[in-house]
Amino acid sequence: MYAVFTMVLLQSSQLQTGHLIFYSDNGQIMRVIPATSGMAGYQCQKCQWKRGRGPIPQRRDGYEIDVSGRYRLATKGIEGMAYPLLPDPVVGPKNQVRSEIMLHRDVGMDGSAGCLVLHLTPSEYQKFNTWISEAAKKDHQRKVPLKVQYNPKTPIQLLIKLVTRGNK
Numbered sequence: 001m002y003a004v005f006t007m008v009l010l011q012s013s014q015l016q017t018g019h020l021i022f023y024s025d026n027g028q029i030m031r032v033i034p035a036t037s038g039m040a041g042y043q044c045q046k047c048q049w050k051r052g053r054g055p056i057p058q059r060r061d062g063y064e065i066d067v068s069g070r071y072r073l074a075t076k077g078i079e080g081m082a083y084p085l086l087p088d089p090v091v092g093p094k095n096q097v098r099s100e101i102m103l104h105r106d107v108g109m110d111g112s113a114g115c116l117v118l119h120l121t122p123s124e125y126q127k128f129n130t131w132i133s134e135a136a137k138k139d140h141q142r143k144v145p146l147k148v149q150y151n152p153k154t155p156i157q158l159l160i161k162l163v164t165r166g167n168k
Helices: 122-138 156-166
Strands: 002-007 018-023 029-037 063-066 071-073 080-086 102-105 116-118 143-150
Touching (some): 002 029, 080 122
Parallel strands (some): 102 116
Antiparallel strands (some): 002 018, 063 143, 080 102
C-alpha cells in the first residue's frame, strides 16, 4: 500500500482542499479522503517551507506515514490520534527546517499549521484509524510510503469517476 496527497496550490484567502489517495501495491485505488495542508493564504508554492503556516513541503523522496503506533495528542487542532510523517525533521533547499509534521483529523476544518489533515468527522476518523491499521498489518507494513503532488495534471474528479465506474 502507498499513498499520494494531491492538492492545487494557490495564493488565495480561501482554504484549498485536496485529497489523500491510498493505493494497493498493484495500483488500485483503495480509498480517497478529502484532505488539506497549510492555512488559507499560505497554500502556495513559495510557502511550503513557512513553518507553522505553509503546506507540507513536496520532497522528491517523499515521506512515510508511521502506522506502527498512533499518538494521542491533546494539542489544540489535533485533539486525538495522529500519525507522524517521516523523515522528521525535513530540511529545505535554503536550510529551512520543518518538523513534527503529522497526519491527523482536521478538528476545526480550517486547515493546519503544516500537517496533513483529513476532512473527516470523529466517527469517520475512527473508522479510518481501524482501516489503516488493518490494511498496513495485512501488507506487513509499519510505514506507508507517501508522495506529495501539487498541481496534478489529472484532476481528482476524473480519478474518482474512473474508480466509481470500475466499481459498478
